[in-house]
Amino acid sequence: xxxxxxxxxxxxxxxxxxxxxxxxxxxxxxxxxxxxxxxxxxxxxxxxxxxxxxxxxxxxxxxxxxxxxxxxxxxxxxxxxxxxxxxxxxxxxxxxxxxxxxxxxxxxxxxxxxxxxxxxxxxxxxxxxxxxxxxxxxxxxxxxxxxxxxxxxxxxxxxxxxxxxxxxxxxxxxxxxxxxxxxxxxxxxxxxxxxxxxxxxxxxxxxxxxxxxxxxxxxxxxxxxxxxxxxxxxxxxxxxxxxxxxxxxxxxxxxxxxxxxxxxxxxxxxxxxxxxxxxxxxxxxxxxxxxxxxxxxxxxxxxxxxxxxxxxxxxxxxxxxxxxxxxxxxxxxxxxxxxxxxxxxxxxxxxxxxxxxxxxxxxxxxxxxxxxxxxxxxxxxxxxxxxxxxxxxxxxxxxxxxxxxxxxxxxxxxxxxxxxxxxxxxxxxxxxxxxxxxxxxxxxxxxxxxxxxxxxxxxxxxxxxxxxxxxxxxxxxxxxxxxxxxxxxxxxxxxxxxxxxxxxxxxxxxxxxxxxxxxxxxxxxxxxxxxxxxxxxxxxxxxxxxxxxxxxxxxxxxxxxxxxxxxxxxxxxxxxxxxxxxxxxxxxxxxxxxxxxxxxxxxxxxxxxxxxxxxxxxxxxxxxxxxxxxxxxxxxxxxxxxxxxxxxxxxxxxxxxxxxxxxxxxxxxxxxxxxxxxxxxxxxxxxxxxxxxxxxxxxxxxxxxxxxxxxxxxxxxxxxxxxxxxxxxxxxxxxxxxxxxxxxxxxxxxxxxxxxxxxxxxxxxxxx
Amino acid sequence: xxxxxxxxxxxxxxxxxxxxxxxxxxxxxxxxxxxxxxxxxxxxxxxxxxxxxxxxxxxxxxxxxxxxxxxxxxxxxxxxxxxxxxxxxxxxxxxxxxxxxxxxxxxxxxxxxxx
Numbered sequence: 001x002x003x004x005x006x007x008x009x010x011x012x013x014x015x016x017x018x019x020x021x022x023x024x025x026x027x028x029x030x031x032x033x034x035x036x037x038x039x040x041x042x043x044x045x046x047x048x049x050x051x052x053x054x055x056x057x058x059x060x061x062x063x064x065x066x067x068x069x070x071x072x073x074x075x076x077x078x079x080x081x082x083x084x085x086x087x088x089x090x091x092x093x094x095x096x097x098x099x100x101x102x103x104x105x106x107x108x109x110x111x112x113x114x115x116x117x118x119x120x121x122x123x124x125x126x127x128x129x130x131x132x133x134x135x136x137x138x139x140x141x142x143x144x145x146x147x148x149x150x151x152x153x154x155x156x157x158x159x160x161x162x163x164x165x166x167x168x169x170x171x172x173x174x175x176x177x178x179x180x181x182x183x184x185x186x187x188x189x190x191x192x193x194x195x196x197x198x199x200x201x202x203x204x205x206x207x208x209x210x211x212x213x214x215x216x217x218x219x220x221x222x223x224x225x226x227x228x229x230x231x232x233x234x235x236x237x238x239x240x241x242x243x244x245x246x247x248x249x250x251x252x253x254x255x256x257x258x259x260x261x262x263x264x265x266x267x268x269x270x271x272x273x274x275x276x277x278x279x280x281x282x283x284x285x286x287x288x289x290x291x292x293x294x295x296x297x298x299x300x301x302x303x304x305x306x307x308x309x310x311x312x313x314x315x316x317x318x319x320x321x322x323x324x325x326x327x328x329x330x331x332x333x334x335x336x337x338x339x340x341x342x343x344x345x346x347x348x349x350x351x352x353x354x355x356x357x358x359x360x361x362x363x364x365x366x367x368x369x370x371x372x373x374x375x376x377x378x379x380x381x382x383x384x385x386x387x388x389x390x391x392x393x394x395x396x397x398x399x400x401x402x403x404x405x406x407x408x409x410x411x412x413x414x415x416x417x418x419x420x421x422x423x424x425x426x427x428x429x430x431x432x433x434x435x436x437x438x439x440x441x442x443x444x445x446x447x448x449x450x451x452x453x454x455x456x457x458x459x460x461x462x463x464x465x466x467x468x469x470x471x472x473x474x475x476x477x478x479x480x481x482x483x484x485x486x487x488x489x490x491x492x493x494x495x496x497x498x499x500x501x502x503x504x505x506x507x508x509x510x511x512x513x514x515x516x517x518x519x520x521x522x523x524x525x526x527x528x529x530x531x532x533x534x535x536x537x538x539x540x541x542x543x544x545x546x547x548x549x550x551x552x553x554x555x556x557x558x559x560x561x562x563x564x565x566x567x568x569x570x571x572x573x574x575x576x577x578x579x580x581x582x583x584x585x586x587x588x589x590x591x592x593x594x595x596x597x598x599x600x601x602x603x604x605x606x607x608x609x610x611x612x613x614x615x616x617x618x619x620x621x622x623x624x625x626x627x628x629x630x631x632x633x634x635x636x637x638x639x640x641x642x643x644x645x646x647x648x649x650x651x652x653x654x655x656x657x658x659x660x661x662x663x664x665x666x667x668x669x670x671x672x673x674x675x676x677x678x679x680x681x682x683x684x685x686x687x688x689x690x691x692x693x694x695x696x697x698x699x700x701x702x703x704x705x706x707x708x709x710x711x712x713x714x715x716x717x718x719x720x721x722x723x724x725x726x727x728x729x730x731x732x733x734x735x736x737x738x739x740x741x742x743x744x745x746x747x748x749x750x751x752x753x754x755x756x757x758x759x760x761x762x763x764x765x766x767x768x
Numbered sequence: 769x770x771x772x773x774x775x776x777x778x779x780x781x782x783x784x785x786x787x788x789x790x791x792x793x794x795x796x797x798x799x800x801x802x803x804x805x806x807x808x809x810x811x812x813x814x815x816x817x818x819x820x821x822x823x824x825x826x827x828x829x830x831x832x833x834x835x836x837x838x839x840x841x842x843x844x845x846x847x848x849x850x851x852x853x854x855x856x857x858x859x860x861x862x863x864x865x866x867x868x869x870x871x872x873x874x875x876x877x878x879x880x881x882x883x
Binding site for chain 2: 562570590595607608612623641642668671675684690691692698699702710714715716727746750753758
């Protein structure tokens with residue numbers, strides 16, 4: 001299982017090489033992996049058919065309670081099969097759609113990484129692992145939307161998608177952690193099997209808001225739906241795969257996954273129904289009023305995501321049946337329709353539906369499969385989409401609350417979707433031949449394979465619904481519902497209310513479709529006017545605000561004045577040190593006068609006077625000379641207090657320093673007062689404060705001895721082991737010889753630097 | 769003696785930081801020297817100051833006779849003195865070079881990268 005999930009990443013590493021070697025047939029070659037994964041996952045069907053869940057464990061970071069456990073039950077298996085199954089055809093399709101594209105190798109790398117991340121997401125049992133895969137899908141999606149990275153619009157849309165989904169992802173992380181705090185476990189199957197009622201827990205509302213913020217942004221629920229249509233800047237294979245069939249369903253997956261645990265609070269159902277219903281209507285309306293074929297499909301995806309959310313919110317047994325069927329039906333027809341849309345775009349050279357028409361003569365096969373998929377979208381018998389739609393109507397009619405409103409929303413959106421299906425199937429393929437930039441032909445085999453298989457499956461599932469039902473759908477329904485479900489899918493339910501609603505929406509949809517050419521300009525004008533106030537406008541406002549804050553903060557903090565940086569650093573460092581010292585240790589100022597000789601007082605006085613003089617004089621020479629005095633006083637201190645080596649070194653270095661300063665600094669200008677009195681007093685205050693903190697630190701250090709000195713080891717072993725009698729020297733050249741070597745390197749480098757700078761100057765002078 | 773040194777070190781640090789906050793780059797270098805001296809004295813003082821007991825072993829003995837000053841901080845300070853001198857030498861030449869090119873020793877005038 002681990003290999004199955006990670007194989008995508010592995011293959012991604014070799015994809016560029018394979019792309020170069022395989023040439024035109026690369027799509028077919030790479031598709032072998034998802035195809036075999038599909039077979040692999042299908043082999044689990046007998047084990048989980050009865051509603052059992054398989055747990056496959058790998059430990060990863062046991063100390064942090066993070067494991068690579070995989071949970072395979074009906075729901076994750078349905079998703080895994082969709083991801084690998086549709087992925088197979090997408091890879092084939094991309095090979096043909098992007099034939100000869102210079103960045104095809106990169107495309108396959110990201111695409112395979114995405115596929116692996118998505119599989120990891122739906123199969124993870126651990127919440128943290130799930131979140132990691134969740135973020136990986138956001139990142140790969142970002143790179144795929146911005147695949148045409150030289151196009152500024154594509155970059156902008158990619159960034160928008162990333163910001164929206166990652167902002168939600170951040171909330172999701174908080175939500176998942178809260179969930180783990182509530183249940184005491186990071187493991188999904190433990191959370192789902194725990195009998196605790198989460199609804200009455202104090203953290204329930206907070207966790208719910210955080211988790212839904214994550215799933216709503218990922219699954220493009222209103223008001224976050226705007227990033228999804230913009231994501232259509234991606235190449236069509238990406239739109240077909242990520243932004244209809246798989247990634248945008250990650251949010252839906254997580255809601256369905258957590259439904260058994262979270263649904264005992266009333267808020268869950270209400271929020272999901274409200275947002276789901278709103279998204280359904282918004283998506284259906286915009287799908288109907290757009291003209292770009294990909295935008296139409298994108299908005300109808302938004303509508304489908306809303307429907308799925310609504311169904312989870314309804315929460316009845318019937319709603320879960322409808323949820324699973326709608327999920328599968330949508331993935332099948334939407335994947336197929338996107339690939340058809342790409343084929344149309346590829347062959348005709350335009351994305352605008354108003355310019356297409358009568359293409360069924362020139363592209364008969366494309367037209368056949370396109371119409372088949374569109375019939376499923378419209379929810380007409382005998383396709384699987386029909387079963388899903390009938391179940392949707394049944395479920396909302398029997399919803400425990402808000403039933404009337406939900407039914408009304410479902411009928412209206414079904415009506416609009418019939419119109420949408422007409423737009424994508426009737427408009428391009430029937431009617432008068434349109435005026436397209438390119439002379440169209442039927443799409444090549446690689447581009448037709450996907451739509452053909454997916455739409456035929458949709459037809460088969462519609463005619464023989466017991467096949468998918470017995471295989472995985474029943475198990476998936478149980479996983480979402482949390483209890484065994486007994487249901488039987490069939491195409492014909494007899495003449496009942498849902499069928500009548502279908503009929504009404506079908507007729508109204510056809511009516512709308514005939515009116516479309518007249519309605520469209522008006523709708524377009526309304527949408528343009530409304531877009532100034534929509535959520536997307538809000539997004540741009542927020543982004544602008546962030547830029548403003550960033551530039552303001554840069555102006556204030558990163559102003560390029562070194563002194564300011566230093567002042568802030570010193571003030572904060574010493575402020576925090578002083579605060580910690582006083583709160584933990586207290587304020588103890590002590591001075592023992594009796595333990596010092598008079599000449600030691602003299603040296604101390606010399607140190608203080610020379611330091612104060614060096615920093616207050618206006619004369620450069622005075623300053624340098626008093627630095628010399630200070631250095632010699634330090635040397636005296638060393639010598640008086642048992643450190644003869646230090647004293648000698650200090651004397652040598654101090655002599656050299658004074659010579660160096662006198663030689664070099666006197667080529668620089670005289671001291672002038674550059675700062676204003678205010679600045680000087682401000683700096684003086686900070687400096688004095690730092691000095692006081694240092695005094696307190698030294699006194700505290702003298703007072704408390706936390707550890708024994710380790711020097712006794714050196715003192716004892718210096719002569720017997722290292723054969724040296726000056727212990728300081730033995731430490732430097734023997735015990736810590738490597739340090740000394742490093743020191744020699746540093747000095748040599750400094751010397752080289754000095755030399756080269758002096759030499760540079762000499763060369764400058766040769767220039768005219 | 770250590771408690772007296774605590775106050776001396778405090779004054780040295782104050783003087784060093786004040787000088788390092790000046791806009792004149794020469795004053796900043798003087799601040800740097802003060803700071804390294806202050807730091808060395810700090811290490812020296814907090815490890816305990818002993819009079820007339822250098823960490824030396826008399827000829828023929830295998831260990832010092834009686835207690836001696838702690839040799840480890842001394843070794844550290846020795847390294848610090850030498851490194852500080854290396855840094856100083858490099859800084860001084862660099863500053864001179866910068867002054868030749870930029871024509872000012874005011875740090876605030878040097879804040880742009882291209883001159």
